[in-house]
Amino acid sequence: MSEKALPSLAQIDITALKGVGKQLAEKLARLHIYTLQDLLFHLPSRYLDRTKITPIGALQPGQNAVIQGIIKASDVVYGRRRSLMCRLQDGTGTLTLRFYHFSGSQKAKLTPGSHVRCYGEARRGSSGLEMYHPEYEFYDEQSQLVLPDSLTPVYPVGEGITQSRLRGLISQLLPQVNKQNVPELLPSSNADISLAEALQYLHQPPVDAAVDLLMDGLHPYQQRLAFEELLAHNLSLLRVRDKIQSSQAPRLPDNELSHERFLSSLSFKPTGAQERVIQEISHDINKPVPMLRLVQGDVGSGKTLVAAAAALQAIANGYQVALMAPTEILAEQHRQNFSHWFEPLGVTVGHLNGKQKASTRKEQLAATVSGENQLIVGTHALFQNEVEFADLGLVIIDEQHRFGVHQRMALRAKGQHGIGRPHQLVMTATPIPRTLAMSAYADLDISVIDELPPGRSPVSTALVANERRQQVIDRVKSACSEGRQAYWVCTLIEESEALEAQAAEVTANDLQQQLSGLAVGLIHGRLKPSEKETVMAQFKAGEIKVLVATTVIEVGVDVPNASLMIIENPERLGLAQLHQLRGRVGRGSTASHCVLLYGQPLSEYGRARLSAMRETNDGFKIAERDLELRGPGEVLGTKQTGEMQFKLADLQRDANLIKRIRDTARAISAEHPELIDPIIQRWLGQVEEYAQV
Known part of the structure; x- marks a missing residue:
């Protein structure tokens, strides 16, 4: 690639970079990287501090760190899964490097006596502290490796593209970046920080970078880019709206x-x-x-x-x-x-x-x-x-x-x-x-x-550990003996209809034995529509007293006589989904209850989420907490669809920017419509196809 200033990075194919042939270009395309501009705007999702070495003896579980030492033993072990285990010592302690996926050449190089520097997360394992699939490199004891003098960016990557490969491509590109080939597209009042300067800084933060601000996404350079990215999404959606509303629709007047x-x-x-x-x-x-x-x-x-x-x-x-x-x-x-x-x-x-x-x-x-x-x-x-x-x-x-x-x-x-x-x-x-x-x-x-119909009773929510399962079953028996009905919801980590159905069947059989004399029904995603309809009709009619179900009953089921909801393993579901499930009870005038039957040990994160359910029945407050804990892609259900996937912006963190973004979007639409396409293309690229509908 020429050392001269590039005319426009948006027009230059990614293959202009040294080392990018057809095969690598195809892999980059899966990350929506087609041009040099796409690569430049493929921003770090976080940063690693690799500027110092941590002694193994000082490592704590959950800590990300650089360690180095000598491999003392290396073996392939056969447990539930085959793995390569290397014991690394540095004079202060010993740590295991574990590789579940490894090649013959890796095994041949990671041998006793090798000097290795690693970066990864220390975790508790069967052999003490372990690092799973750490990044590593070999060094000679006489010529120590030089530590980086800046934070190391971590990029979203795809199959066949490593962090080091992506960092190398971006390092090759950055010297070519200037204000001419990365033009400012915002009106001057919104662009007080140079875009080119912000991009270079964020790809290679200098030694004196404000680490805390960068880690939290609050550095002024990050905020500059977050503003433009959110603006691009806003303009894209407004363009969809304008295109639709420029067409005709039938007038449907009010009527008797x-x-x-x-x-x-x-x-x-x-x-x-x-x-x-x-x-x-x-x-x-x-x-x-x-x-x-x-x-x-x-x-x-x-x-x-x-x-x-x-x-x-x-x-x-x-x-x-x-x-x-x-x-x-x-x-x-x-x-x-x-x-x-x-x-x-x-x-x-x-x-x-x-x-x-x-x-x-x-x-x-x-x-x-x-x-x-x-x-x-x-x-x-x-x-x-x-x-x-x-x-x-x-x-x-x-x-x-x-x-x-x-x-x-x-x-x-x-x-x-x-x-x-x-x-x-x-x-x-x-x-x-x-x-x-x-x-x-x-x-x-x-x-x-924002108003509930009269007669709806608030639902009280309790967190109960699985060790007290028998007490919960006794509570179900008591409620049903008083003429009420109950839901028992089974959840699984694996999103498998077959496994969920199997778990629900086991639970239903178990409950039927313990709740002798009560009719226990079962509903899951693998039943035929007619079978689901029959079971739901029997439950609504009161013929079934306890309905064991998967999360298929999350929305739409209305049985006013059901006043008790048991949710197994609630820590596996999002708050919005839990709130939906809880909404299946409390539809009559009787006091209703929801029991979150959680598995031990419950993480601090899991406890914070479940506590939010106990503290409020207000769906909007729960949604705010869900957004805070899980992020917009999860809350909107778009994590798997490619929509609302931000490179840098965070809707919760950057909420203070939204009003200015909406004002700017309106101003650009009215005064600078020629800027809309370039801004959208820069940030959304070919992901923005839906706006063409």
């Missing part, structure tokens, strides 16, 4: 069917919050531009009623409505609720899911494309290619965080024939902290149902 007839037919009066949100939606869908609205409400706040009023407003104007739910159980519950409400009003409710019989599916597809089905309830099966609608006017998506942006856009695209795009209403019972919602859902208007 959706409000007077429906609401007056109910046996209860909607809360003030429900009435307010119904009006906000009604106002939106009466416009000829697509509605994009997110309705947030805590467990049991009555989002379904709000959705029903919106659906009837669309149906009364001659359009179809699609309602998508993340699980078959929730979709079935919606189908039952809406059929109960709508059929007396003469509205036909259809349903589609992935496990229907071929004949039923064919019948439902025909009724949907002909317009006979006015409301179609289903799972992700709704947005498959074979599903066609006659006149889709409104899309309702329940539990928004379970679906990716691509999925909700695929469903919305179903309505684009003649009438423009359908309106879109997305709902979540997982309250999203305000700062997170402002960033993650910048393309949506937000309504909050």
Whole structure:
């Protein structure tokens, strides 16, 4: 690569770097690195302090450190897994290096007498302190290795790309970086720190760097880049919104069917919050531009009623409505609720899911494309290619965080024939902290149902160690003998439907033996839809007293007589998921209880999370705590989807930047629209494809 200043790093292919051929370029592409600009903006996720050597005798479990010494013994051992174990001594103590994945050449080099310097995390192991797969290098006793004089960056890496390889490529690139080939794109009032200078600093922090600030992500250079990254996400979502709202949508005026007839037919009066949100939606869908609205409400706040009023407003104007739910159980519950409400009003409710019989599916597809089905309830099966609608006017998506942006856009695209795009209403019972919602859902208007219907009883929550399991079983027996019902939820670390089902079956059999005389039911993801429906119907009817379930019952199940919820191994679930599960009880007037039956030992982190459940029933407070403990990718359910994955920014830490970012995004859109594409491309690159929908 030329030593001259580069014209634009965004236009130069990654293969311009020395040593990057076709094979390495393909591996870098998996990290979304295609150009030199992509590489430059592939930022460290954290830093390691390798500037000093720690004596083995001073090491503490959990400590990351540089150690060095002489290998005294090296053997391949055969336990549950084969591993290469090397005993390293430095005069102050002994530590084991353990490698579960090793090559013949590694084994041949890591032999007694070798001088090795390692970096890794010390952990307690079967042989005392151990380091698993540490980074290491050999040194000669006469010519000691030089320690780095700056912090060592740690980058997100992928298969076939090591930290040292990535550091080498970035070291090769940094001398070429200057203000000309990394142009400032922010309006001058927001760019008081040079972008090129900030990037060079963060890839290679100098000796006198403020280590504490860097480790916490609060260094001014990090904040400079976090601001621009959050701005790129905001602009990307606003562009999605602008593109959608530049198209037509059917006007759906308010009408007698959706409000007077429906609401007056109910046996209860909607809360003030429900009435307010119904009006906000009604106002939106009466416009000829697509509605994009997110309705947030805590467990049991009555989002379904709000959705029903919106659906009837669309149906009364001659359009179809699609309602998508993340699980078959929730979709079935919606189908039952809406059929109960709508059929007396003469509205036909259809349903589609992935496990229907071929004949039923064919019948439902025909009724949907002909317009006979006015409301179609289903799972992700709704947005498959074979599903066609006659006149889709409104899309309702329940539990928004379970679906990716691509999925909700695929469903919305179903309505684009003649009438423009359908309106879109997305709902979540997982309250999203305000700062997170402002960033993650910048393309949506937000309504909050902040009032629970009267008659809901608060749920008391207790943390109980698994050693007291028998006492918990006795408590279940007592509650059921008084005419109440209980849930018993099984969880597993492995996300395996088969293993979860197996664990639930074992638990159900065990409980059936200990709760003789009480009917124990079982529900899990591997049951056929008809079997799930039968079990749920029996539980709702009171024929089953204790329902053993996996987390498939997390959302949508409404059994007012169930007043006790036992959750096994709650430390394995997120706070939002625990709050959802707890929301299955407390739906009647009887005092309800949730028991978190945790395994020992419980980590400090695990205890902090479970304590938050005990301290409050407020979903928004729990969401704030969840965000603080787990990060936005987990809270939004997007960790595996590639959306909202930040290089540097942190929505919780950088919440103070959000207002200025929104103001800047509006100013750029109005005064400097030519900057939008370059900013988005710089930070999101080819990940931003969904904005093209």
